Amino acid sequence: MTNTAWRQGQQSKAARLGRAAHLAGGSSGKVVQADQTVALLESVVQPGDRVCLEGNNQKQADFLAQCLAKVNPQHVHDLHLLQSVVALPEHTALFDKGIAKEIDFSFSGPQGARLANLVAAGKIKINAIHTYLELFGRYFVDLTPNVALIAAEAADAQGNLYTGPNTEDTPAIVEAAAFKNGIVIVQVNEIRDTLPRVDVPADWVDFVIHAPRPNYIEPLFTRDPAQISEIQVLMAMMVIKGIYAEYGVKRLNHGIGFDTAAIELLLPTYGEQLGLKGKICTNWALNPHPALIPAIEAGFVQSVHSFGSELGMEKYIAARPDVFFTGNDGSMRSNRAFCQAAGHYACDLFIGSTLQIDTFGNSSTATKGRIAGFGGAPNMGADARGRRHESEAWVKAGREAQANPKHMPRGRKLVVQMVETFREHMAPAFVERLDAWDLAESMGLNNPPVMIFGDDVTHIVTEEGIANLLLCRGEEEREQAIRGVAGYTDVGMARDKKMVEALRARGVIRRAEDLGIARRDATRDLLAAKTVKDLVRASGGLYNPPSRFRNW
Amino acid sequence: MTNTAWRQGQQSKAARLGRAAHLAGGSSGKVVQADQTVALLESVVQPGDRVCLEGNNQKQADFLAQCLAKVNPQHVHDLHLLQSVVALPEHTALFDKGIAKEIDFSFSGPQGARLANLVAAGKIKINAIHTYLELFGRYFVDLTPNVALIAAEAADAQGNLYTGPNTEDTPAIVEAAAFKNGIVIVQVNEIRDTLPRVDVPADWVDFVIHAPRPNYIEPLFTRDPAQISEIQVLMAMMVIKGIYAEYGVKRLNHGIGFDTAAIELLLPTYGEQLGLKGKICTNWALNPHPALIPAIEAGFVQSVHSFGSELGMEKYIAARPDVFFTGNDGSMRSNRAFCQAAGHYACDLFIGSTLQIDTFGNSSTATKGRIAGFGGAPNMGADARGRRHESEAWVKAGREAQANPKHMPRGRKLVVQMVETFREHMAPAFVERLDAWDLAESMGLNNPPVMIFGDDVTHIVTEEGIANLLLCRGEEEREQAIRGVAGYTDVGMARDKKMVEALRARGVIRRAEDLGIARRDATRDLLAAKTVKDLVRASGGLYNPPSRFRNW
Known part of the structure; x- marks a missing residue:
């Protein structure tokens, strides 16, 4: 065999770079003018390529997405897209135009309905809905990108990148492409002589484009405290007293x-009253939620490592380097891959909401007509079975789950699902059968797209109380524990009243009153901030909310 | 609150850097002479610090370890060490001298017995034995290093680092320290004007030391084919035909x-005979095992992403960039964190050996008098419950495990334990009770240090056959399936013969003959390479084995 037989990737990369060489300039030979981006993509992207189009919860390589949607489908077609998040109209337009034909992704917020339509029209093949770290893992095994289209805050003349607070998925994507003969193209908001710091070294980057507009960033984790209801305050009180305090989370x-924003806003008030400062919620794997500001200011929080940043939180983060991970330049470094690893292996608890829960405790956000994806929830909301280090919470949860003293003792991650029994438009959160079953059929999947499996869930919290599934022995108990907190939904009404009472007597189900929580105390007065303006005030004016959250 | 109240980490870092400033020079002000390293460490390391001392399966920051062992324990003491691997005498000497007092680690090969002695003498507190990715995750949550002591191949004048093939743990460690006010000190083999590529940007690094000797690298993954027995050939045949082919792994x-080296060496012979090329073993998360060379040359392997490199494989890897992940400079980039994520989430199967298995299928390498640790096994050898994408192997394993058709279908990772029924010195691999129980007591752990839990194991393979635990219904069947392949060990002799025969009739236990494998065919002639020299030949002379593996 000749040497070149093992260098097809290198040869392909060299050919692509050669075709694009006339488009690139600058001292590094990497800079491409924004108006040449479509031509660049037509030169380096080949039919059938795996293309990773950076887009996640927050940061979007939106200019590159727009340009990719403008390439000539006769030359560039049948692409296999790899994306953390399908968020922009351009993402789905790629399928409408035949530029792309299949996709592996993790999350699709606003585009969930369009995705479902594209599936119905046979215009897209969704291979799988991943959790983020799973998708990143595949970038190094069987889904290595031929081309990576990414976004950074700034580049210097050599092509070093500054990704700053919104570093997010970039290092994982670039590493997978750059070290397997992939082409890395970055859109930047500015080209600077010197960077505040280097987040990605220049020799991992092939082309730099100064985009006409700064990349889009979605403030996905901002919740206006004014919209928190008193039912949510009640549920948050139950979580703090009945779970966080009990397990020492x-x-x-x-x-x-x-x-969950309600929980964050109750820490400095209700949590403080219960004497829990320093005992719970000290170390977080979390985006910089504005709702956490009062707890940070009250001294509840020792550290926060973040998947991504949050718009408006930049100055506050930079002023709190003891809490957040920041560089020598003072700004945050987020990293979704490491934060997902931390969330999976170093956290004792995950708590989140969902759209549907069945009587086995399986939950999904994939509902009829919407393919929403799961993001980090399956990774964070699964028992980390490779974990071996002990903590109070993990050991206690494992003990509760151990049915037989002869079994090898093993810790357990606390995985809590927190839902009101009815969502908006009176849609029940509890169902006998998940819509995910139908979706699996329409998508051609063997297994329904479940977000969190019932056997990974340890607690379900509703306004009716907490069901501790760890203490259930056998499937029947589990089912009745779930029905027992499902309130007036059909699932709740079909409960076996006697069995539910027995479970309550055993502490498997606990109502607010069983926890010593009076419903009349669950008022919005307990929230440490009642408005976005309160959050700004709590931050000492450092938090700068996006305009859509300002009404002053 | 004043601004500085939130900047204690920054202030501490500035004070440490100030104390060491007179030791550092060069154009970047980062270069410290090797003979000043002890003085540097005494200036920047403080009592009680969390110190990450880089050392993993392969690469060791051995010069920094030696220097740390020479600091004055009156000034530097009570350190909390964070280490992937405890491998060198200097590592344990730190505890003998009182410089360090507690440790969180993942693996200890040769130092396992000394660790056990230190525990017995009360000179060390072992907080936990982690899997690698778990330890890295904690670096971003509750075990963030104050000081990171790392190793790189080369630095330039600015302090940019080239870690080359042995990048391994370095990016994870440096990121956790550099972005949380930690001090990063690197030993390098050389300081160059220009680097082949940049693996770690200069502004993440505080001090650079040109070490007097190149850092130590252990060729841990090299196995001499001459030492593979015919029993191992037989077991490898069973794995290829009875597991890899059946599930399409x-x-x-x-x-x-x-x-496992035997399996690798049988792919181009036995695997080829069975018509399995392209159908199994195409994509790997694996260090560059020399034993894989014949399979790569035969065209079995499409890609290999690696945790670390392997001594002597550098030129071979550089000549096979279609298979391995290499940079623009041509040399490999390994990355333990990403490869562990890939191993957990993107692989359908993990197969490994162990020292003891109990009748529940729990296994451990922690035996009496040895605290060996687990490395990546708990991460790779656990069902990835956050995984959602489907593959033939994963779906089939999940179907076999599904006991009740009403349960939500879920895929399963294949986790195979492969052991001869007796290890060296006739120690039985199967035991009624793991030594890990006693070890837990002596280490003050709640839970015994299990490497892989029985309920994560799907198959146990011995020379007696394959036990498919997925097909077992209930604990009794599971126990008898395990006893059924435990041969003449006490555990095997105590089997219920009738039940074992029934399990065999159902295909839960399969003997070699049930798989159509004649024991007489299991000869060393099937190995694609019978010696290290054969491996060199297969590589076209590119593989350059360490001298200890050369007898020519």
Whole structure:
């Protein structure tokens, strides 16, 4: 065999770079003018390529997405897209135009309905809905990108990149492409003589484009405290007293939503009253939620490592380097891959919301007509069975789950699902059968797209109480524990009243009153901030909320 | 609150850097002479610090370890060490001298017995034995290093680092320290004007030391084919035909050892005869095992992403960039964190050996008098419950495990334990009770240090056959399936013969003959390489084995 037989990737890369060489200039030979981006993509992207289009919860390589949607489908077609998040109209437009034909992704917020339509029209093949770290893992095994289209804050003349607070997925994507003969193209908001710091070294980057507009960033983790209801305050009180305090939960992750924002805002008030400062919620794997500001200021929080940043939190983060991970330049370094590893292996608890829960405790956000994806929830909301280090919370949860004293003792991650029994438009959160079953059929999957499996869930919290599934022995008990907190939904009404009472007597189900929580105390007065303006005030004016959250 | 109240980490770092400033020079102000290293460490390391001392399966920051062992214990003491691998005498000497007092680690090969002695003497507190990715995760949550002592191949004048093939743990360690006000000190083999590529940017690094000797690298994954026995050939045949072919295992990880080396060496012979090329073992998360060379040359392997490199494989890897992950400079980039994520989430199968297995299928390498640790095995050898993407192997394993058709279908990772029924010195691999129980007591752990839990194991393979635990219904069947392949060990002799025969009739236990494998065919002639010299030949002279593996 000749030497070149093992260098097809290198040869392909060299050919692509050669085709694009006339488009690139600057001292590094990497800079491409923004108006030449479509031509660049047509030169380096080949039919059938695996293309990673950076887009995640927050940061979007939106200019590159727009340009990719403008390439000539006769030359560039049948792409296999790899994406953390399908968020922009351009992402789905790629399928409408035949530029792309299949996708592996993790999350699709606003585009969930369009994705479902594209599936129905046969215009897209969704191979799988991943959790982020799973998708990153595949970038190094069987989904290595031929081309990576990424976004950074700034580049210097050599092509070193500054990704700053929104570093997010960039290092994982670039490493997978750059070290397997992939082409790395970056859109930057500015080209600077010197960078505040280097987040990605220049020799991992092939082309730099100064985009006409700064990349889009979605403030996905901002929740206006004014919209938190008193039912959510009640549920948050139950979580703090009935779970965080009982297990001594110090290291944790919160999902997105008003339910968990309520918990964050109750730490400096209700949590403080219960004497829990320093005993719970000290170390976080969490985006910089504005709702956490009052708890940080009250001294509840020792550290926060973040998947990504949050718009408006930059100055506050930079002023709190003891809490957040920041560089020598003072700004945050987020990193989704490491934060997901931390969330999986170093956290004792994950708590999040969902759209549907069945009587086995399986939950999904994939509902009829919407393919929403799961993001980090399956990774954070699964028992970390490779974990071996002990903590109070992990050991206690494992003990509760151990049915037989002869079994090898093993710790357990606390995985809490927190839902009101009815969501908006009176849709029940509890169902006998998940919509995910139908979706699996329409998507051609063997297994329904479940976000969190019932056997990974340890507690379900509703306004009706806490069901501790760890203490259930056998499937029947589990089912009745779930029905027992499902309230007036059909699932709840079908409960076996006697068995539910027996479970309550054993402490498997605990109502607010069983926890010594009076419903009349669950008022919005307990929230450490009642408005976005309160959050700004709590931050000493450092938090600068996006305009859509300002009404002053 | 004043601004500085939130900047204690920054202030501490500035004070440490100030104390060491007179020791550092060069154009970057970062270069410290080797003979000033002890003085540097005494200036920047403070009592009680969390110190990450880089050392993993392969690369060791051995010069920094030696220097740390020479600091004055009156000034530097009570350190909390964080280490992937405890491998060198200097590592344990730190505890003998009182410089360090507690440790969180993952693996200790040769130092396992000394660790046990230190525990018995009350000179060390072992907080936990982690899996690598778990330890890295904690670096971002509750075990963030104050000081990181790392090793690189070369630095330039600015302090940019080239870690080359042995990048390994370095990016994870440096990121955790550099972005949380930690001090990063690197030993390098040389200081160059220009680097082949940049693996770690200069502004993440505080001090650079040109060490008097190149850092130590252990060729841990090299197995001499001459030492593979015919029993191992037989077991490898059973694995290839009875597991890899049956499930269509394409993406996988192999543990260390002669058992798995035998599988690698049988792919181009026995695997080829069975028509399996392209159908199994195409994509790997694996160190560059020399034993894989014949399979690569035969076209079995599409890609290999590696945790670390392997001594002597550098030129071979550089000549096979279609298979390995290499940079623009041509040399490999390994990355333990990403490869562990890939092994957990993107692989369908993990197979490895162990020292003891109990009748529940729990296994451990922690035996009496030895605290060996587990390395990556708990991460790779656990069902990845956050995984959602489907593959033939994963779906089939999940189907076999599903006991009740009403349960939500879920895929399963294949986790195979491969052992001869007796190890060296006739120690039985199967035991009624793991030594780990006693070890837990002596170490003050709640839970015994289990490497892989029985409920994560799907198959146990011995020379007696394959026990498919997925097909077992209930604990009794599981126990008898395990006893059924435990041969003439006490555990095997205590089997219920009738039940074992029934399990065999159902295909839960399969003997070699049930798989159509004649024991007489299991000869060393099947090995694609019978010696290290054969491996060199297969590589076209590119593989350059360490001298200890050369007898010519």
